[in-house]
Amino acid sequence: MTETLPALSSQYEPSATEAKWQTAWEDNHAFQADASKGGEPYCVVIPPPNVTGSLHMGHAFESALIDTLVRYHRMIGRNTLWLPGTDHASIAVQTILERQLKAEGKTRNDIGREAFLEKAWQWKAESGGTIVNQLRRLGVSVDWSRERFTMDEGLSKAVLEAFVRFYEEGLIYRGNYMVNWCPASQSAVSDLEVENKEVDGNLWHFRYPLTDGSGYVEVATTRPETMLGDTAVAVNPEDDRYKHLIGKTLKLPIMEREIPIIGDELVDPAFGTGCVKVTPAHDPNDFAMGQRHNLPFINILNKDGTLNENGGPFEGLDRFDARKEVIDWLQTEGALVKIEDYKHTVPYSDRGKVPVEPLISTQWFVKIEPIAQKTLAFLDEEQSPHFVPERWGKVYRDWLVNLKDWCISRQLWWGHQIPAWYAISETEGEIRDNTPFVVAKSEAEAWEKAIAQFGQQVKIQQDPDVLDTWFSSGLWPFSTLGWPEQTADLNFYYPTTTLVTGFDIIFFWVARMTLMASHFTGEIPFKDVYIHGLVRDENGKKMSKSADNGINPLILIEKYGTDALRYALIREVAGAGQDIRLEYNRATDESGSVEASRNFANKIWNASRFVMINLNGQTPAQLGAPSRDGLELADRWILEKFNRLVSQTRTSIDSYGLGEAAKGLYEFMWGDFCDWYIELVKLRLRQDDSPSRLAAQQTLAYVLEGTLKLLHPFMPHVTEEIWHTLTQASADEFLALQPYPEAAPVVQTSLDNDDPWNQAEPEEASAAAHSPAAAAVPKTETVLNLLSEPGQFVQFALQYKQVLLIGLGVVAAIIGFNVLDGVVSTLNAVPFVEPTLELFGLYYLGQFIYKNLLWSDRRQAFT
């Protein structure tokens, strides 16, 4: 053997290697993008993680997917930018901070806005730092020099620009409408932040007496307390039972208010009693009816969900306590007719985890319809964006079609404060629903506008509310590239290439981005949207904080390595964006699938070690590429297999089949290269200076280096480490920046075009071959298809093949290896025989028997 064995231990140790390359990549700015270099751009913006603590397994999965795509495209020569960053997550962070304050017995009002925001920024610094470090541990190939945060200076400027432009175009308005009110966070929330839960409730039937004393009407409700705010009872105008009552009045119990009976088509005569109590201030349907019939809107609730002065005797009670009291009261009065069990849906606040109240309040809205039309036009006319898998495009479309206006104001402190300034009058001293205002990009500009509009005496005050988090994330793909400035990055990298994200934020985020972008940039901000599934826990449950079933990616990284975790996640991915389930043992922190991937990394490591031990210290470049003439059957076989692997891998990745590509690489590396090829060439490698040995060495080196490149996007660290030893590359040269292999046959095999067996079927073959599709099928396959038609032929051929194989193996062993070797040499000389595993089985079996059983004395001489 050689004296210069590469110093590689027999086991791959991930932790040191990973840290080493992560640092080296970053220190050398390996992933820093440069628009001025031109070429074909490939750009991905990270779905910015919320600064709410730390990353979870879903982030690890998503980052692995993106990084694999990004590294691949960088290697195939695209001018690649992966832009990292984080999101301020207005309501989520504020909820956390308020919980902390509550633990100290304080509220946000106790410490004031300024101190609260200081705390928030401090939290952002800590959480953001944690997240960035975690991203590094995942080995992401992002451009850290372009890292952004949704509330940094540039992005805040973009938010102002967007808001002001929307406003000036009449697409943002302030108005008094019914919104979802979360009593826990004491803010409005958008429809999307409401989760409808089915609960076992009741349907209470009440009796309201007619004012003229001629009887009663019976109404049914699931929320009795709202009756305090009733201002009418509605019936269907076609309902023969009740239509004569329309126009009469009722006396509302408890409140003793006189309310009318109105006719409205919305009422379903078949449901309940056919009479509906109308509470315009506390139900979206009733709100609409209230508007149609000019009913009074009586708000009975405070912001915290307790009853206000309109709650009569129940003022001050919590809404659910008030419900009980109202029922008791009506029962005592004899107005409660019956209580039914009733299953219905109740809207819950996503963040606050309490039922939301439909409430009328003054909020800011984005008028969606005109914007959505543009966005829809892109989808319908240009199929943009293109969803993978396609079915999500339908989901996206359906949502865009049915959009209501977007409530963008939140009664919170952490976020982008709304850039509206109110002219406060001396007498009122505070912002009212109808206080006049100006919208401006800065306070100075607001002053100017206010003075021009309201005169010198004006006092102005900025709107205390902040914008919905998704307003700024909606601008993310272009604001991070410099918008509204026409920067070089924006010109070159925008629209971005691919967005990778989960189906759970298609509405929240993907659609908001396409809306914002189609309006402000006139383009859809990404060509493809790759939708991945959720990572579920070992029982198939969605991971969540409340269920406490999260799996910390760092634990698995420490145990098995980043490459192993990435690979385990990606190989589970099927084509269809299905959820994936991660094997995990909570008692031992072990994961079978990650362990299997760790073993694969180790297999790559040891195969590489074997190859390097047998190259006599030469690099693949020094050995030279395998040349056609010296190649033996086994070499040609593995080279052809490798060549096919290259095109399969590229095809799979190009169509987002990352799991498929990962599995193909695994099978080739472990099955073909290690189990077969390496075993086959062991004898040849011991022959001194023979052409046969050289061919084997060249082939080993060539295939190994190529496979490392193919694997690199999936397992960046282990491949980078091995590649440096194999090629003796300098420390600032990276596999990560090498060209990805291209399919380039180095040997002629049966798959070459000039092979007569590979020509398309000429004309009249069989009935089965007459379809247009069949005409393109190579002849070999057609023949196989024909043979299999009766069915039994295949069965027979298979059995025959095995018998043949075993028989020949025995014969080979008996007549001796040299004869067999002669046969193989003959086969080597014939260009159009495709090497098969079966043939190798024969060859290998012969070698094995020869080596171990028969001519042990000759074996001595040989080795």
Added chain:
RNA sequence: GGGCGGUUAGCUCAGUUGGUAGAGCGUCUCGUUUACACCGAGAAUGUCGGGGGUUCGAGCCCCUCACCGCCCACCA
């Protein structure tokens, strides 16, 4: 009330345009031959959810049923 996914080996899941049912883990047998025991050689295990249809041939196409899961929706 609409819509979408899923149901394949003990477990987790692949199965590309219909053409010999696969992988990983687990189980069993053998093996400590100098790349790797985080290994190697080999084995067992499937009425492909049920029923019907099309076809020479269906895990794959069509119909239908069942169960699991998800999304959307203003029925009080």
